[in-house]
Amino acid sequence: xxxxxxGLAAARLIYxxxxxxxxxxxxxxRKIMGYVCLYPPVEMMTALGYVPFRIFGRYGEPVSAADTVxxxxxxxxxxxxxxxxxxGNYSFxxxxxxxxxxxxxxxxxxxxxxxxxxxxxxxxxxxxxxxxLPAQEYxxxxxxxxxxxxxxxxxxxxxDSMLAEAIALHNRQRQxxxxxxxxxKADPSPLSGTENLEVMVALCSLPVEEGNELLQxxxxxxxxxxxxxxxxxxxVLVWGTVLDNSALLQVIEESGASVVIDDTCxxxxxxxxxxxxxxxxxxALARRNLVDLKCPRTYRQATFGQxxxxxxxxxDSQFGYLKNMAKDWHAEGVILQSLKYxxxxxxxxxxxxxxxxxxxxxxxxxxxxYTEGSLAPIRTRIEAFVETIKV
Amino acid sequence: xxxxxxxxxxAGVDIGSTMSKVAIxxxxxxxxxxxxGPTGAEHRRRANQVMIEALGxxxxxxxxxxxxxxTGYGRMNVPFAEQQVTEITCHARGVMTLxxxxxxxxxxxxxxxxxxxxxxxxxLDFTTNDKCAAGTGRFLEVIAETLDLPLSDMSQISLxxxxxxxxxxxxxxxxxxxxxxxxxxxxxxxxVLAGMHDATASRVVRMARRIGVLxxxxxxxxxxxxxxxxxxxxxxxxxxxxxxxxxxxxxxxxAAVIARDKYHQLAARGRTPAVNARRLEEVxxxxxxxxx
Numbered sequence: 001x002x003x004x005x006x007g008l009a010a011a012r013l014i015y016x017x018x019x020x021x022x023x024x025x026x027x028x029x030r031k032i033m034g035y036v037c038l039y040p041p042v043e044m045m046t047a048l049g050y051v052p053f054r055i056f057g058r059y060g061e062p063v064s065a066a067d068t069v070x071x072x073x074x075x076x077x078x079x080x081x082x083x084x085x086x087x088g089n090y091s092f093x094x095x096x097x098x099x100x101x102x103x104x105x106x107x108x109x110x111x112x113x114x115x116x117x118x119x120x121x122x123x124x125x126x127x128x129x130x131x132x133l134p135a136q137e138y139x140x141x142x143x144x145x146x147x148x149x150x151x152x153x154x155x156x157x158x159x160d161s162m163l164a165e166a167i168a169l170h171n172r173q174r175q176x177x178x179x180x181x182x183x184x185k186a187d188p189s190p191l192s193g194t195e196n197l198e199v200m201v202a203l204c205s206l207p208v209e210e211g212n213e214l215l216q217x218x219x220x221x222x223x224x225x226x227x228x229x230x231x232x233x234x235x236v237l238v239w240g241t242v243l244d245n246s247a248l249l250q251v252i253e254e255s256g257a258s259v260v261i262d263d264t265c266x267x268x269x270x271x272x273x274x275x276x277x278x279x280x281x282x283x284a285l286a287r288r289n290l291v292d293l294k295c296p297r298t299y300r301q302a303t304f305g306q307x308x309x310x311x312x313x314x315x316d317s318q319f320g321y322l323k324n325m326a327k328d329w330h331a332e333g334v335i336l337q338s339l340k341y342x343x344x345x346x347x348x349x350x351x352x353x354x355x356x357x358x359x360x361x362x363x364x365x366x367x368x369x370y371t372e373g374s375l376a377p378i379r380t381r382i383e384a385f386v387e388t389i390k391v
Numbered sequence: 392x393x394x395x396x397x398x399x400x401x402a403g404v405d406i407g408s409t410m411s412k413v414a415i416x417x418x419x420x421x422x423x424x425x426x427x428g429p430t431g432a433e434h435r436r437r438a439n440q441v442m443i444e445a446l447g448x449x450x451x452x453x454x455x456x457x458x459x460x461x462t463g464y465g466r467m468n469v470p471f472a473e474q475q476v477t478e479i480t481c482h483a484r485g486v487m488t489l490x491x492x493x494x495x496x497x498x499x500x501x502x503x504x505x506x507x508x509x510x511x512x513x514x515l516d517f518t519t520n521d522k523c524a525a526g527t528g529r530f531l532e533v534i535a536e537t538l539d540l541p542l543s544d545m546s547q548i549s550l551x552x553x554x555x556x557x558x559x560x561x562x563x564x565x566x567x568x569x570x571x572x573x574x575x576x577x578x579x580x581x582x583v584l585a586g587m588h589d590a591t592a593s594r595v596v597r598m599a600r601r602i603g604v605l606x607x608x609x610x611x612x613x614x615x616x617x618x619x620x621x622x623x624x625x626x627x628x629x630x631x632x633x634x635x636x637x638x639x640x641x642x643x644x645x646a647a648v649i650a651r652d653k654y655h656q657l658a659a660r661g662r663t664p665a666v667n668a669r670r671l672e673e674v675x676x677x678x679x680x681x682x683x
Contacts, residue, residue, distance in 0.1 A: 377521045380464075384479035388514045 007221035008195055010214060014202035015246075021206055022053055023092055030207075031094040031154075034119075036081070036109065037242075038270055038293055039099035039127045041143060041285045046166040046208050048154045054204035054266075055090065057081040059245035059370060069111050075341040076370035077242055078108045085116045095121030095153065097146065101297050102344050121153045130299050131291045140286035147282075160281070167275045167284075169208045176215040177203070177271035183222050184260050185329050188231030191222050193238065193249045193259025200266045201244060233258040234386045237326050239352070240337040241345045242266055247375060248368060252335060255379045256386035261329040263322060269294055294321060297344040315355040318348075326361055333389045334363040335382070339370055362389050400456045401654060402445070403481065403646025404438055404472060406430060406465030409501030409528075410613065411437045413445035414643035415456070416651065420488065424449040425640045430465065438469040439671045453671065458654035458664060460646040471671055473664050476649055478642050483507050483514045485645030486609045489635050494605040497624070497632075498641075499595060499614035501528040506599030516602040524563040526594035528614045534587055537567055538574075542617065545584050549619040552585035566590060585619070592623035606630045611638045 005013055014021060022032050033050035035042065042052040057080025066083035084090055096119060098109030106124065113122045125142050128135035151157050180199070184191055199218055203211040236257045243249065243264050252259060262268055273292035276284045290298065302310070302317030326334065334356055338345035349365050356363045364385040368374045400423060405412040411430045415423045426445040430437050438461070446453060461469035462481040469475075486496050487509060496507040503521040507514055524530050535542050556573055560566040566587070573583045591614075596604070608628065614620050615638035625631050635641060657663055 377519075380477050380479075381519060384477040384514070384517060387477055387480040388517075 007214070007217040008199070011195075011199040011202040011218060014205055014214075015198040018056075018201065018205040019089075019092065021210070022051055025051055025207070026092055032092060034090060034093040034096040036096070036098040037101040037105060038265055038295065039101060039289055040097035040125055040146070041289060042208075043163060043166040043170050043275065043285065044143075044147060044150060044158060045097075046169060047158045047162040048150060048156055050094065050154075051207045052204070053093065055081055055085075055093075055096065056242070056244040057370065058084050058089070059247065060372060069115055073341055074104050075241075075339045077244075077339055077342075078104050080370060082108050082111055082116075085112055090116075091118050093119045095119050095123070095150075097123045097125060099125045100127045101295070102342075104341075121149075123149055127290065127297075129297065132305070136283075136286050136290055139290045140282055143282060143286055143289075163281050164277070166208075167277060167281060169212070171274040171277070173203065173208055173212050173215065174271040174274050176212060176219065177268075180215060180219050180222065181261060181268065181329075183219070186227075187235070187330065188228055188233075189235070189258060189260045190225040190228075192253055193262065194246045194253055196259075196262075197243060197246045197249055197266065200270075204266070204270075231258055232256075232390075234332045234389045235260045235330055237261050237263065237322070237329065237331040237334045238337060239263040239322070239334060241339045241342045243337075245370075247372065248337060248366075248378070251375045251378055252382050255382035256390075257333075257335070257382055259335075260331060261325055263294065263325060265295060268325075295344070296348045312358070315351055315358075319352055319355045322352075322356075323359060326359075331361070333385065334361055335385070336363055336365040338365075338367060340367055398451070398455055399654075400449070400451055401647045401650040402442070402456050402459045403485075403643040403648070403650060404442060404459060404461045404466075404469050405463040405478065405481065405640075405642040405646060406438055406461065406469060407463045407478075407500060407642070408465075408503070410639060411441045411463075411465075412640055412643040413441045414485075414640055414647045415445055415449050415451070416644070416647045418651065420648060420651065422640075422644065423451070425637060425643065427639050438465065439471070442471065442671060453669065458650040458657075459669075460650040460653070462642055462646045471669050473650070474653060476646060479505065479507065479517050479519070480514060481642045481645035481649060482611065483509045483645065484512075484648050485641035485643070486611060486635070487512060488644060488648050489641070490607065490609050490633055492607050493609045493633070495599070495603075495608040497595060497599055497608060497610050499527060499591075499610075499612040499620070501532075501613060503527055504595050504598065504612070506595070506602060506604070508602055508605065518598055518602050520595075520598055525561060525566065526591055526598065528612070530563045530566070530591055531587070531614070531617070531620075533563055533567055534570055534584075537570065546588075546617045546619040548581050549584035549588050550581075550622065552579070552581040554579075554582050555585035555589045556582050558586045558590035561594075585623075588617075588619045588623040589626065592620060592627045596624065596627040604628065607633055609633045609635065611635060611641045613639055 026032055031050045032053050033045040034053050034055045036055050045052040057077045063079050063083040065086035066079045070079050100106045109124045125146050128138050234257045236259055238259050244266055249259055273288055275288045300318045301314040336349055353363050366378055399418045400415050403414045411428050413426045417423055424445055426441055428441050459472040461472035461475050462478045466475040482498055486493050498505045504526050505519040507517045520526055535545055558566050558569050560569055570583055610624055610632040615634050
């Protein structure tokens with residue numbers, strides 16, 4: 001047994017320096033494929049031997065270069081991401097796959113192509129905004145087009161067996177993540193939201209096999225943690241925009257709340273649904289990424305195509321999955337958070353608050369902007385929210 | 392330990408960004424004394440001074456205060472308090488003590504504003520604005536400074552208006568420019584000032600409507616002392632509002648009421664805080680001694 005850090009300690013090191021491992025792998029001859037958001041299928045990258053590497057911004061670093069290519073009405077996360085690219089901090093990538101997550105998400109990929117010389121392979125995959133059958137067919141077509149381009153670039157074909165193996169590995173990771181989250185159903189949760197985030201960020205900075213190994217270590221470690229004495233904090237579910245940095249969760253967890261589960265993309269959204277096996281894998285990838293993956297950028301209202309107005313059914317169709325999440329993890333309240341200018345999430349807030357109201361689940365909405373400065377007033381609000389729950 | 396025969400008091404200390412307030416109540420929840428003073432730059436030191444002043448005014452020694460709750464922006468800088476509770480919860484409690492029928496609260500302070508929905512002695516929902524000067528007392532101060540008019544004069548003149556102008560700018564600075572433009576075009580000062588009060592009220596009411604507004608509504612905060620603002624709020628809400636006789640003190644009062652609750656909860660379990668160990672001293676943040 002080496003004295004290399006394991007489990008949570010290892011996850012923290014990776015979280016603090018995300019590119020370290022992939023740079024090592026690159027030096028050994030591996031190729032790294034960057035991707036933005038969850039729509040580019042990571043299984044395809046793994047199948048071709050690439051290490052999938054999710055691209056984020058850099059929290060806390062002021063944006064400079066990207067201000068020359070973006071108007072003010074752009075969320076700080078994407079702005080920071082492009083800024084990092086323009087500063088050359090992603091030059092180790094062999095390729096980038098972006099997607100039509102949102103308006104700015106699309107533009108950002110094209111700006112990358114125009115303003116940042118590397119990598120050579122910059123691909124944009126279109127993603128429809130609805131989840132009905134024609135949309136799934138269309139998205140499958142987009143994925144198949146990506147397949148052809150990736151094969152051309154990699155000078156290698158994605159065979160059915162390579163893909164099946166990759167799907168199995170990534171599904172295994174999802175299973176392990178769900179196992180980890182299960183442990184947080186306990187009261188008090190043996191793993192904080194902050195610690196969990198570090199593990200999630202580590203996972204999208206590693207090859208899938210290494211991520212699975214890390215997860216196994218973390219699960220064992222967390223299982224062995226002794227039951228702490230009573231935790232007075234309120235158990236909360238955190239919903240919202242991409243959280244690639246633990247600063248906001250830290251503030252929340254220092255203000256009387258304990259984050260026991262999340263509905264965010266660096267968290268559960270990436271791992272809650274497996275890619276179905278047994279049928280056509282390309283259908284499966286399209287279905288899982290477009291339909292099963294719960295990001296508000298996909299319009300999910302039940303009455304699509306009908307003229308009847310049914311707000312409550314719409315809300316249940318869009319947000320019903322939250323009901324079970326909150327119930328199963330015994331969340332006493334929901335913290336809705338979004339980045340300023342994130343339309344996808346911001347537009348959903350009134351509906352989600354109304355829905356949670358009908359379920360009798362207290363909620364609060366926090367808008368922040370990917371900077372430390374925006375966090376200070378949030379403490380008081382979270383504290384006040386916890387005071388209303390814990391009467 | 393405090394014996395049952397000794398009179399028992401409870402204090403709430405509300406350190407706001409502009410004003411510091413202390414309220415002392417007796418065991419029957421009667422207000423014994425209330426003190427308000429500017430927080431100033433040395434707000435960490437002010438907590439002690441305001442408390443000493445309040446005790447002096449009430450004529451009671453510190454040891455008779457059974458429990459102290461600190462609230463407000465500076466609540467972490469009140470070392471002699473037993474507990475910190477946010478101003479949202481404290482305002483609600485203070486208002487519900489004065490107006491048990493209240494269903495909504497709007498508080499406009501020097502630097503922030505908040506709206507609450509309350510009921511059953513609880514906060515049901517709340518929203519705050521602490522990012523933007525528009526819709527806070529600061530906006531009125533900026534205009535007063537620009538026009539070189541005391542706030543009280545602005546209020547009186549504004550009430551004479553028959554046709555308030557529409558101030559459309561969201562931002563205080565741009566609104567300031569609009570005010571100047573109106574005046575330079577010869578618009579009556581009372582109409583401009585009424586428009587300004589209306590603009591402030593309309594922003595706050597819009598914020599409040601996000602969580603729903605239900606009368607009876609209580610209007611608190613320093614800005615509630617301004618009769619032109621009370622009128623503007625009523626015009627924007629569409630119904631009359633209730634204003635406490637001392638609208639600045641509701642946070643401190645609520646904190647004191649919560650302090651009393653906490654004391655009795657502990658006493659019922661056979662425990663009370665060791666108040667003899669409590670001392671009023673200045674917060675020493677830099678390790679160099681308490682100074683003056």
